[in-house]
Amino acid sequence: MNSFMTDILQTSGEHVVLVATAVLAAFAxxxxxxxALTLHARTRRWxxxxxNVIQTIxxxxxxxxxxxxxxxxxxxxxxxxxxxxxxxxxxxxxxMVVGILGIETGIRESALAMxxxxxxxxxxxxxxxxxxxxxxxxxxxxxSTIGTATVAAAIGGGGLGTFMFRGxxxxxxxxxxxxxxxxxxxxxxxxxxxxWAERHYSV
Amino acid sequence: MTAFVEFAQVAYRVDGxxxxxxxxxxxxxxxxxxxxxxxxxGKTTLLKMVNSLLTPSSGEVRFEDRRVAEWDxxxxxxxxxxxxQDGGLFPHFTVARNIGLVPELEAWPAQKIRARVDxxxxxxxxxxxxxxxxxxxxxxxxxxxxxxxxRALAADPxxxxxxxxxxxxxxxxxxxxxxxxxxxxxxFDKAALFVTHDLREALLxxxxxxxxxxxxxxxxxxxxxxxxxxxxxxxxxxxxxELEPAR
Numbered sequence: 001m002n003s004f005m006t007d008i009l010q011t012s013g014e015h016v017v018l019v020a021t022a023v024l025a026a027f028a029x030x031x032x033x034x035x036a037l038t039l040h041a042r043t044r045r046w047x048x049x050x051x052n053v054i055q056t057i058x059x060x061x062x063x064x065x066x067x068x069x070x071x072x073x074x075x076x077x078x079x080x081x082x083x084x085x086x087x088x089x090x091x092x093x094x095x096m097v098v099g100i101l102g103i104e105t106g107i108r109e110s111a112l113a114m115x116x117x118x119x120x121x122x123x124x125x126x127x128x129x130x131x132x133x134x135x136x137x138x139x140x141x142x143x144s145t146i147g148t149a150t151v152a153a154a155i156g157g158g159g160l161g162t163f164m165f166r167g168x169x170x171x172x173x174x175x176x177x178x179x180x181x182x183x184x185x186x187x188x189x190x191x192x193x194x195x196w197a198e199r200h201y202s203v
Numbered sequence: 204m205t206a207f208v209e210f211a212q213v214a215y216r217v218d219g220x221x222x223x224x225x226x227x228x229x230x231x232x233x234x235x236x237x238x239x240x241x242x243x244x245g246k247t248t249l250l251k252m253v254n255s256l257l258t259p260s261s262g263e264v265r266f267e268d269r270r271v272a273e274w275d276x277x278x279x280x281x282x283x284x285x286x287x288q289d290g291g292l293f294p295h296f297t298v299a300r301n302i303g304l305v306p307e308l309e310a311w312p313a314q315k316i317r318a319r320v321d322x323x324x325x326x327x328x329x330x331x332x333x334x335x336x337x338x339x340x341x342x343x344x345x346x347x348x349x350x351x352x353x354r355a356l357a358a359d360p361x362x363x364x365x366x367x368x369x370x371x372x373x374x375x376x377x378x379x380x381x382x383x384x385x386x387x388x389x390x391f392d393k394a395a396l397f398v399t400h401d402l403r404e405a406l407l408x409x410x411x412x413x414x415x416x417x418x419x420x421x422x423x424x425x426x427x428x429x430x431x432x433x434x435x436x437x438x439x440x441x442x443x444x445e446l447e448p449a450r
Contacts, residue, residue, distance in 0.1 A: 110291030113254055113364075114305050114354075115280035128295050203294045203340070 004178070008163075012182045015159035018077065018152060019145045019186075022084030023092075026141060030089045034096035035122065048094060055090045059083065059148050063155045080149070080157025087148055088141040095137025099130030132202040139194035146187045150179065205268050207232045207394055208253060208362065212262035215248050215418075222248050223418045226262070232361065235388060235395040237409030237426070239402065239440065244415040246398045250364050253396060254283045266362070281305055284355025284363040284393075288370050290347040292339040298324070298350050299335040305358040323353040326387060345376040352384065356391060363388075363395045369404065381407055402440045405429075414440070 037044040054062075062083050067074065103126060111121045127134070153161030163179030166172075208230040215223040223245045230236045238246040251257040252264045255276045264271045271279065285291075292301050300307075302323055303316040311319075321331040327349040339347060348368055355363055369377045381404060388395055399405055405412050406426050413423040414437055422434045429437060 104289075106287055106289050106291040107293060109256065110285065110287065110293070113256060113280055113283075113285035113291075115277045115308060116304075117277060120308070125293060129293075203338075 008178050008182060011158070011160055011162055011179075012186070015146070015149055015183065015186070018080060018084065018149050018157060018159045019142065022081045022149070023088050023138070023142050023145055025081065026085040026088035026092055027138070029085070030092040031096060034093040035100070037093070037097055038100045038126075044097065048090075048097065051090045051093055054086050059087065059151045060154060062086070063151065067155060075156040077152075077157050079155055080152035080159075084145050084149055084152065088145050091137045091140040091144070093137075095133050095140075096130065099133030099137075100126045102133065103129050128201075129203065132198045135194060135198040135201060139191060139198065142190045142194065143187050146183055146190060150183055206230065206265070207234075207267065208396065209265040210249065210252070210262070211265070213249070213252065213259045213264060214261045215245070215252070215257065216260045221418055223259075226418075226420055228413055228420060228423065230362075230394055230396060233392055233394055235397060235408060235410045237397045237399060237405040237412045238415060239399060239405045239409075239412050240415035241400055243417075245418040246415045247366055249415070250366055250396055250398050253362075253364055254280050254285060281309060281358055282360045282362070284357075284360045286348070286351045286355045286363065286365045286368045288367045290339070290351040292347060292350060292354070294339050296338075297335065298329075298337050298339070298342070299331075301339070301350060302354045302357050304354065309358055319357060320353075323356055326356075326390070327353045328383060329353075343376075344372050345380060348372065348380055349383075352387065356387070356393070359391075361394060363393050365395060365397045367398055367400070370399070370401070377404075384408060402429075402443055 033047070037047055057065075063079065066079050066083060107125065107129070108121065111125045116124070149157070149159050150161035150164055152159055153165050160179040160183045163175050167175030167177075167179065206229040210226050210228040213223055213226040214221065226245075226249060228236070228249075238249060240246045248257060252259055253266060253271065255271050255274065258272070266274065266279065266283070292298075293304075296304070299317075299320045302320045306316045306319060320335065324331040324334055329346065329349055334342075334346070334350075339350070342350065351368065355365075369380045372380060385408060387393075395408075397405075397408055399408075406429065409426045411424060412426050412429050414421045414429075414432070414434065416436045421436050422429075422432045424432070430441065432438075
């Protein structure tokens, strides 16, 4: 029993690392891209369209598609992280774009008219005002990635899905729950914490 | 041939529509020129060309004897105060930070910014110890406009651009603000380009009035002469001053 608990903790840790790496990667790519997209309406529709389509591909299928591709594919954590990051991209980018574009025109115009430079407007006006929306996107990304990451075990990505697949294969409910319960708890905690942050930063 | 602000043969086209055509206007230092016109007459477009928010399709705008296009837009805008209808205050900044923003961008020392903010809050009739720490959402419409004007004056620019700043206020507050603005402009000795669709306001605040109609300057002259202006559009505006109670 004791080693079972250690096993759960260790696997949960793996799961957290998987989710954190994927969401951070998605944010590192998605956030600057989203900021650039706020300036170009045509590119914006096109890029968000593609990101949207990615979102509709079932995760297991996406894992399958990536498996045979060299460098980014193959069995293991790297493929899992890439797939999870692709899924996290949409809520992060869409919320960032919507948050920034949703700022009242009068406010952006005032910022320009007061002689603020583009970078100053971005950091001092647009990002602070869009922060609650950006955090909401991050929350959706993290919570859904915690769930999707369980599928990563199918391609050897590790994480709590390992228990779930093993439990399903052996028809052992305890083992399934050993994966499902920590994942659910993780999702609930992440949701609560980020929701608090969202409220805290709303004007 | 030198003027403080000068429009020369300014035209502006957008999506095949002519918003402004052949506009010639001049504004002297310390003068208040009102741009009067109905919605869509092009008055706001004209205003935004001075601080380079919009660029004329042809013709040129000059500020302090230099073409606006030659100015560094950031330097230009920090020398021109700008006030808009809803105030355009930053909701995440306190009143003090809103007012002190341009001085902050200009890297004034904190002490000097604080003193300037207090001075301006006093000048627009808001007690600094009550209002400095408030956020825009805690202000009434009139108070927001006071803060908006204080913010425009912060770095002591020689020119103010005002785009229907009092249009959304109730008539009594509007009257207060107009009186206050008259006094402020005198005390601080600012030139002003003031956009409005309200003739009463134009007559009260402008030393001169330029009447815009469908992108052209229909009439321009001293406010007092507007009452005798022969333009039919001026006559239309004058009819809005007549009081006829319902019977």
